[in-house]
Amino acid sequence: MTVNPSGWRPSAPANERGEVQTVTGNRALMLEEPLIFEIDDGESTGVDFAEIPQHRSRLGGLERNRDIGLPGLSEPETVRHYTRLSRQNYAIDLGLFPLGSCTMKHNPRLNEKVARMPGFADVHPLQPQETVQGALEVINQLAFWLIDLTGMHGVAMSPKAGAHGELCGLLCIRAALEARGDKREVVLVPESAHGTNPATAAFAGYRVENIPANAAGRVDLEALKARLGPDVAAVMITNPNTCGLFEPDMKAISDAVHAVGAFVYCDGANFNAIVGKVRPGDLGIDAMHINLHKTFSTPHGGGGPGSGPVVLSEALSPYGPIPYAAKYPDGSFKIVEEETADEEHPGAFGRMVAFHGQMGMFTRALTYILSHGADGLKQVAEDSVLNANYILRSLEDVLDAPFGKSGPCMHEAIFSDKGFTGDVNTLDLAKALIDEGFHPMTMYFPLVVHGAMLVEPTETESKASLDQFIAAVRSIAERAKAGDQSLKAAPFLAPRRRLDETLAARKPILTYRDPEVAQAAE
């Protein structure tokens, strides 16, 4: 390990802004951190063990006879390594994280405390059922409230994330169609849909066809009706949609879809806008996944774990997967799995995961629901929509809001890059926001808006936080409209400047190679 592990030194001498060259490459609290492989001395460990008792090995003659090459660090080095890495991350705990469609809301710490109770955290999925009644009750209670909040009939709890939930919903639809001997081939997806929707439909064995949006950013009902027919298995709708707008024709869409014998799948990624206010079941929806890591505040953790239970209509409930936690009249709970599925749930399309789903997320989500209650959840939807509209109306004079004229938005506000001068684009505005201490908004999505910027503040932001964000965006938007070329090089103040993604993809380096090995390979 060297004094300056990254090998990087600022090339410029100290300037009037006080940027100075340091020996270590560190900049005060911004500390460079090498890879664990570069810190490793080949001998250290951060775990002490009891003495290993004498025993006759029973490994079938397959003893490992060479080293794995795993670096080991003592506990202080380990804690410091990950703490230093953590400080190179932006997070909700640090500030506004306005990623549209991602619902980056505050993660309550009570949820973390509850998930770590030994009765939840230290329970094996195959323990005899009499020893896990509380765990099954958690799943059953959460299932009950998810059904209640959505006005649906049943729920499949086991999907591991949103896209996995989409797959579950589509497999229920497919099973329901096949049960009536009706093989259909096409799933219709609006062009504004999340990329997961067409990917999931293809994964479930369907051919995907796009349906267009109208000028107001909604599904074109007439175009949809024109395409519906006996070959269509399902329509996948996101509501509120990815332009941040409610689909006012939702019920009419559902009725038209049902009239041709097809089903309505709803992407529930944007449920936060309507939780406690509107029940998808009242809109004719047959299946909808709920991202517990969005609406119900379980942490995103840098990209998972998520959890994607799917609520189901009466028509689809018989086909949901096993296992699930059932409540019996005597108050006990039982897992319905392969053994009794034939009697208790004969239509099940099968099993999606090894065990019972994301229990650690269920405890957190149930804690969240009980904390908010009926009044609090309604307030969540209202404040999330209020915050988004406040941003929409506070920025629409400096940023083009393509649907701003047609009325209020739901929980996210969408802007385009119209009016930016020269080659300054959405990416540049986003990167400049980093220097102002904000995570950028979702960029270039949905595809139906040019240079889209999708801003979802969530209800857990204060007005002061929104005002600061608005001031930052206004300032950068003015510069973008003036064609300020310095935006092209932003960010200037983050732990890294813009990274070369083309190089990463052209010559992929996906694992660490010891310098000697790497050199030999050149």
Place this chain on the structure above:
Amino acid sequence: MRYLPLSDADRSEMLRVIGAGSIDELFNDVPEEARLKGPIHGLPMHASELAVERHMTALSRKNVAAGDVPFFLGCGAYRHHIPASVDHIIQRGEFLTSYTPYQPEIAQGTLQMMFEFQTQVARLLGCEVANASMYDGSTAMWEAILMAHRITRRNKTVISSGVHPHYVNVAKTLAQFSEDALATALPQLDAEPDTDRLIAKIGPETSAVVVQYPDILGRIADLVPIAEAAHAAGALLIAVVTEPVALGLIKSPGEMGADIVVGEGQSIGVGLQFGGPYVGLFACREKHVRQMPGRLAGETVDAEGKRGFVLTLSTREQHIRREKATSNICTSSVLCALAFTAHLTLLGEKGLRQLASLNHARACEAADRLAAIPGVELVNDSFFNEFTLRLPVEARPAVHAMVEKGVLGGVSLGRLYPGVDALQNGLVVAVTETVTDEDIDAFEGALKEVVQ
């Protein structure tokens, strides 16, 4: 409401700026008949932190925590000691409350950790590259079958009888909707794994052979002959590891010729949590990387030449590829991957070897003690920290009878393979470093009584 910062004064001021008379006006697009008139029916009103904690504590106490009793369950989820610093690290808000690192300039913490994880996983499984995690072991195995299908352009997969039955059922479920044909079999209570029967099933149309290592009964198969037979037929070998701690002592699947190695990473750094969230491991050969599912972090440089990391090869993924994506994975399991990589960093080469040795030693001791009970036989010739006993009685009622005696004494094969008579007397027992001498005494005593 403690999680909502807006005051009524804020709301009024914001509505004034918006130009709306009320919050309900903002919901004008929602047809009147779809709007609920009041708070949702049935759900109680908001509650204090104290009240909610009380409610959840009461639910948690209705479970028997593994740490409170002699505990011997495995079969895809293992109880190991997790160093306190691991949970501290994953609770750093900058990790816990960050998103998928789409903005690499302010996500180097997560991206570097993913890169380190990929390297550790690749080395542990004996492969050239690994991704940044999957949902869990079972979904990773199905993705591996699909990947082999894409590479070989064949669709027949032979699955060993030693693969976890839940994993097999996940694959069977999803194969109904793809063009994949799976050949599966039930395990037999034999001392040796099913290597010969498996090799006999490989044919010229076989896309992949799937083997669990160690298998569901705890047996350890030499993968070399299986890899050779698979490769001779133009098929790939997929190895599934549900207990990666074993790889501290035994050869990795990759070094024995496996082309794709997947696994469940729970046993390193992640608690039992009643089955999830866990962390799927996925590794393969470098030449197949563009067919691999899941997120990948790659090394690059920034505009000033500083080393940094980005998500890369994302043209495989669904947010870009839409209906042409290579997999259904969107969210992965990064926080669990962080727990895995932090625990493995603490262990290091030396610590993992010691941990694995301790597990094996404890398991050997327990196997000898339990097999000495009259009527009880040890099935396995080979095992790591998990083995199968053949009881003189059905194992499933025996497990329940042991609960009465305060012992969680393994997983009955009757639970995993309901209705399969030949397996009803099988009991799979896992013994990790968390098991004490007193635990083994208690298990031995309880088992003795219930088999009489």
